[in-house]
Amino acid sequence: MEKEKSGDTIKKVSLIVVPLLCVLFIIFVDLSPGHREITYTAAVAFLMAVWWITETIPLAATALIPLILFPAFGVMDGKAVSTQYVNHIIFIFIGGFLVALAMERWNLHRRLALRILMLVGVHPRYILLGFMLATALLSMWISNTATTMMMVPIAIAIVSNLEENLGKKKVRKLSIGIFLGIAYSASIGGIATLIGTPPNLSFVRIFNIFFPNAPEISFAKWFFFAFPISIVFLFIVWMFLSFIFCPREGITLEKKIFSDQYKALGPISFEEIVVLVDFIVLVFLWMFRANIKIGSFVIPGWSNLFPEAKFINDGTVAITTAFLLFLIPAKNRENKNNGRRVLTWKTASRLPWNIVLLFGGGFALAAGFKESKLDRWIGEQLEGLGSMPPILIIACICLLLTFLTELTSNTATAEILLPILAGLAVSIRVNPLLLMIPGTLSCSFAFMLPVATPPNAIVFGTDRLRISDMARVGVILNLIGAVIITLAVFLIGKAVFGIDLSTLPSWMPPK
Numbered sequence: 001m002e003k004e005k006s007g008d009t010i011k012k013v014s015l016i017v018v019p020l021l022c023v024l025f026i027i028f029v030d031l032s033p034g035h036r037e038i039t040y041t042a043a044v045a046f047l048m049a050v051w052w053i054t055e056t057i058p059l060a061a062t063a064l065i066p067l068i069l070f071p072a073f074g075v076m077d078g079k080a081v082s083t084q085y086v087n088h089i090i091f092i093f094i095g096g097f098l099v100a101l102a103m104e105r106w107n108l109h110r111r112l113a114l115r116i117l118m119l120v121g122v123h124p125r126y127i128l129l130g131f132m133l134a135t136a137l138l139s140m141w142i143s144n145t146a147t148t149m150m151m152v153p154i155a156i157a158i159v160s161n162l163e164e165n166l167g168k169k170k171v172r173k174l175s176i177g178i179f180l181g182i183a184y185s186a187s188i189g190g191i192a193t194l195i196g197t198p199p200n201l202s203f204v205r206i207f208n209i210f211f212p213n214a215p216e217i218s219f220a221k222w223f224f225f226a227f228p229i230s231i232v233f234l235f236i237v238w239m240f241l242s243f244i245f246c247p248r249e250g251i252t253l254e255k256k257i258f259s260d261q262y263k264a265l266g267p268i269s270f271e272e273i274v275v276l277v278d279f280i281v282l283v284f285l286w287m288f289r290a291n292i293k294i295g296s297f298v299i300p301g302w303s304n305l306f307p308e309a310k311f312i313n314d315g316t317v318a319i320t321t322a323f324l325l326f327l328i329p330a331k332n333r334e335n336k337n338n339g340r341r342v343l344t345w346k347t348a349s350r351l352p353w354n355i356v357l358l359f360g361g362g363f364a365l366a367a368g369f370k371e372s373k374l375d376r377w378i379g380e381q382l383e384g385l386g387s388m389p390p391i392l393i394i395a396c397i398c399l400l401l402t403f404l405t406e407l408t409s410n411t412a413t414a415e416i417l418l419p420i421l422a423g424l425a426v427s428i429r430v431n432p433l434l435l436m437i438p439g440t441l442s443c444s445f446a447f448m449l450p451v452a453t454p455p456n457a458i459v460f461g462t463d464r465l466r467i468s469d470m471a472r473v474g475v476i477l478n479l480i481g482a483v484i485i486t487l488a489v490f491l492i493g494k495a496v497f498g499i500d501l502s503t504l505p506s507w508m509p510p511k
Contacts, residue, residue, distance in 0.1 A: 010054050011054055011055065011056045014050060014051065014054045014056040015056050015057070018046075018047055018050045018051065018056070019047065021046075022043040022044075022046060022047050025039070025042070025043050025046070026039060026040065026043050031374075031377060032373075032377055035372075035373065037073065037074060037075045037371070037372040037373075038372050038373060038374050038377050040069075040073035040074075040075055040372070041070075041073075041075055041368045041369060041371075041372040041374040042374055044065060044066065044069050044070065044073070044075075044365070044368065045365060045368075045369070045374070045416065047065065048062055048063075048065055048066075048361070048365060048416070049412075049416050052409060052412035052415075052416070053409075053412070058354065059354065059358050059409060059412065060353070060354035060355075060357035060358055060361075062361065063357045063358045063359075063360060063361020063362065063364075064357065064361060065361065066081050066084075066361060066364035066365055066367075066368055067081050067082065067085075067364065070364070070368050075368050075371060075372050076364075076367060076368055076371050080367070080371075081364050081367070081368075084209075084360055084363040084364040084366075084367050085357070085359075085360030085361075085363070085364065086360070087205065087315075087363070088313045088314070088315035088316070089201050089204055089205040089208075089315065089359070089363075090315070090356060090359055090360065091315035091316075091318060091319050092194060092195060092201060092219075092314045092315045092318050093195060093198075093201055093318075093355070093356065093359065094318070094319070094322075094351065094356065095282075095315065095317070095318020095319040095320075095321065095322040096141065096195035096282075096318050096322075097143070097195075097351055097352070098318075098322035098325070098343060098348055098351070099141075099275070099278060099279055099282055099318075099321060099322050099325070100141060100142040100143065100146065101343070101347050101348060101350055101351070102275045102278070102322075102325050102342060102343045102347065103141075103142065103275055103279065104142070104146065104150075105271075105343070105347045106269060106271040106272045106275055106342075107265060107272070108272045108275050108276060109138055109142060109147075109150055110150060110154075110265065111262070111265055111268065111272065112134070112137075112138065113134040113135075113138060113150065113151060113154065114154070114258055114261055114262040114265070115262065116130055116133055116134040116137070117130040117131070117134060117154075117258045118258045118259060118262060120133070124174050124242075124246040124247060125242045125246045127158070127174075127178065128174075128177055128178055128181050128238065128241060128242060128245070128246055129238055129242075131151060131154075131155060131178055131181055131182055131185070132181045132182070132184075132185040132234060132237070132238055133185075133234075134151065135147055135148070135151050135181075135182050135185035135186050135189060136185040136186070136188055136189030136192075136230065136234050137189060138150070138151075138189070139185070139186040139187075139189035139190045139196060139197075140189050140190065140192045140193045140196045140230075141193065141195065141196070141279070141283075143352070144186040144187060144189075144190045144196070144197055144453065144454060144455050145186075145454040145455065145458070147186050147189075147455075148182055148183060148186045148454065148455040148458045148459065149458060151182045151186075152179070152182065152458060152459060152462060154261070155175075155178050155179060155182060156462065157257075157261070158178075158257060159171060159174075159175040159178065159464070162174070162175075163175075172464075173244075173245045173246075173247065174245055174246060174247065175464050175465075176245055176464065176465045176469050177241045177242070177244065177245025177246055178245075179459040179462060179464055179465055180241060180245075180459065180465065180469070180470065180473060181237070181238070181241050182455070182459055183447075183453070183455040183456045183458070183459040184237050184241075184447055184455075184477065185234060185237070186453075186455040187444050187445065187446070187447070187453055187455060188230050188233050188234050188237065188444075188445075189230060189234070190444055191226050191229065191230055191441055191444050191445075192223065192226050192227045192229075192230040193219065193222070193223055193226070193227075194217075194219050194222050194223075194314065195318075197410070197444050198355060198358070198359065198410070198411040198414070199410055199411055199413075199414035199440050199443040199444055200222065200226075200440060201359065202359065202362055202363075202411060202414045202415055202418065202440070203217075203414065203418060203436060203437070203439075203440040204217045204222075205359070205363050205366075206362070206363065206366040206414075206415075206418045206419060206422065206436075207418075207422070207432065207433075207436060209363065209366050209367055209370055210366070210370055210375070210419070210422040210423075210432070211422070211432060211507055211508065211509070213507040214432075214505065214507040214508075215498075215507070216290065216313075218289065218290045218314065219286040219287065219289070219314045220286065220287045220288070220289070220290065220292060221290075221496060221497070223287065224496050225437075225488075225492055225493065225496040225497065226441070228488070228492060229441070229484060229485065229488045229492070232484065233480075233481060233484050236480060236484075237477060240473070240476070240477070240480075241473070244473065269331075269332060270330075270331045270332070271330050271331065271332055271342050274325070274328055274342050275325070275342060278321055278324060278325055279321075281321060282317065282318065282321040285302070285317045285321070286314055286317055286318075288301055288302055289301050289302060289303050289312065289313075289314065289317060290303060290309075291304070322343070325341070325342045325343035326341055326342075326343050326344075326345075326348075327341070328341060328342045329341060329342075330342050355411070358411055358412070358415070359411075361415070362411070362412070362414070362415025362416075363415075365415060365416070365419065366415070366418065366419040366422075369419035369420075369422075369423065370419070374419075374423075375419050375420065375422055375423025375426075376423050376426065376427065377423075378420050378423050378424065379420075379423035379424045379425075379426055379427025379428070380427050382424050382427065382428070383427050383428055385424065385428055390430060390434060390501055391486060391490065393430075393434075393435070394434065394435070394438050394485075394486045394489055395482060395483075395486045397421065397435060397438055397439050397442065398438050398439075398441075398442045398445075398481070398482035398485050398486055399442075399478075399479075399482050400442075401413060401417060401439050401442035401443055402442045402445050402446060402478045402481060402482055403446075403448075403478065404417075405442070405443050405444075405446045405452060405453075406446045406448050406449050406452040406478075410443040410444055410446065410452075410453060411443075413443050414439070414440060414443045417439060418436055418439060418440065421435040421436050421439050422435075422436060425508075426508070426509060429504060430501075430504075431499050431500070431501075431504065431505055431508070432508065433493065433497050433499050434489060434493070434499055434501075437489060437493065437497070438485045438486065438489055441485045442481070442482065442485060445477075445478065445481035445482070445485070446474075446478065447470070447473070447474035447475075447477040447478055447481075448470060448471050448474030448475050448478060449467070449470065449471065449474070450467065450470065452474075456470065
């Protein structure tokens with residue numbers, strides 16, 4: 001209760017004090033004489049950053065500020081700002097989320113999760129592995145929050161069964177490991193695909209805003225880079241949690257518990273089959289839309305079959321496959337009020353429009369950074385970093401963003417700092433991908449506190465673990481994550497994204 005009162009006080013103070021500070025900043029400070037738009041944009045960015053961090057007003061409401069202030073201050077035309085809120089990246093999210101909602105409507109996600117748990121066995125280590133694999137695989141395609149919400153009841157049922165047979169004290173360590181494994185796997189799995197977690201999509205759009213001539217960051221390209229990171233880190237976290245929380249003996253689980261829950265779902269329905277096929281088609285079309293280069297060998301993308309291959313993007317694919325679900329009749333007519341199609345608008349209306357607006361506000365802020373040249377100004381102030389070895393710069397970025405996002409929204413952190421990293425890259429003359437990719441991934445690798453990510457908060461809400469349990473494990477995983485990301489940029493980034501430390505890409509603008 002005291003924490004809630006403290007939070008309310010901070011919000012009330014922020015609501016008045018922060019705008020006042022911004023006004024004083026505009027009146028008395030001129031960051032770049034002759035270029036007032038830089039100062040105006042900095043003030044708007046400060047206002048949005050603090051209000052996003054403190055959640056003074058809803059995050060989506062703060063995201064609307066550029067629509068008001070950028071035209072008023074002459075930073076950007078209102079029409080140009082508006083277009084940032086609707087683009088193909090937004091529609092990748094919307095299309096992917098619609099397919100995920102169809103999965104949830106027909107319980108396909110639960111069937112897939114239980115099937116994985118049935119396959120791994122009932123030893124404590126394998127139970128943990130089953131939960132982590134199921135959570136990670138689902139969170140690649142469904143929101144991390146929804147995946148965690150779905151997995152937690154299954155975990156509670158299994159832990160409760162063990163507690164009844166063996167006692168709470170004997171099962172406590174394993175239960176902590178399972179719930180932490182679910183939370184961490186949701187974040188780790190989410191990085192593997194562009195739609196897995198919002199910061200990934202934020203990166204793609206902000207990168208495109210600052211470097212429009214750069215090669216496209218396609219779904220397949222991101223997957224080939226991030227999926228190995230996700231798998232390696234998931235295995236490391238599983239080994240780490242197994243060592244701490246999984247007893248070698250003394251805990252046994254009846255094999256029937258998973259199969260009984262699976263049987264309760266009944267035979268797979270027509271609607272589940274339709275959604276599963278639609279989902280597989282979506283992934284296939286995403287993976288093979290654009291040409292895939294493997295050394296000198298090229299796998300032609302299917303978009304080349306169309307007159308203008310470049311007109312088709314991942315957003316087009318996502319909306320097409322989601323749209324088909326609105327057309328296919330559902331055979332299950334038990335609940336006629338819920339619609340007679342596999343996907344109905346009643347289900348689709350559950351789309352998190354607040355996240356869509358949050359995306360748009362971040363993209364608008366990034367566009368303001370570029371138009372006003374605030375990104376260049378900040379980069380110039382940080383030019384001294386150019387003398388540091390690139391690997392050290394990347395490690396610092398990983399650590400900074402990992403621990404910063406422990407206290408802030410990971411999406412908001414990405415929206416605020418990725419434009420700054422883009423400007424820094426131009427100023428110190430390094431490939432922007434070298435800074436922006438680790439920055440993006442680090443926004444999802446926060447494992448210490450319940451407030452860091454929704455999955456952390458959800459498992460903490462089960463009241464089966466303490467903050468100290470999460471913090472002592474999370475701080476180590478934060479550091480391991482920073483090391484893995486840093487190494488991956490050098491080991492995988494060169495092959496997938498063509499990152500070369502010795503030369504600058506031709507699409508990079510002059511200093």
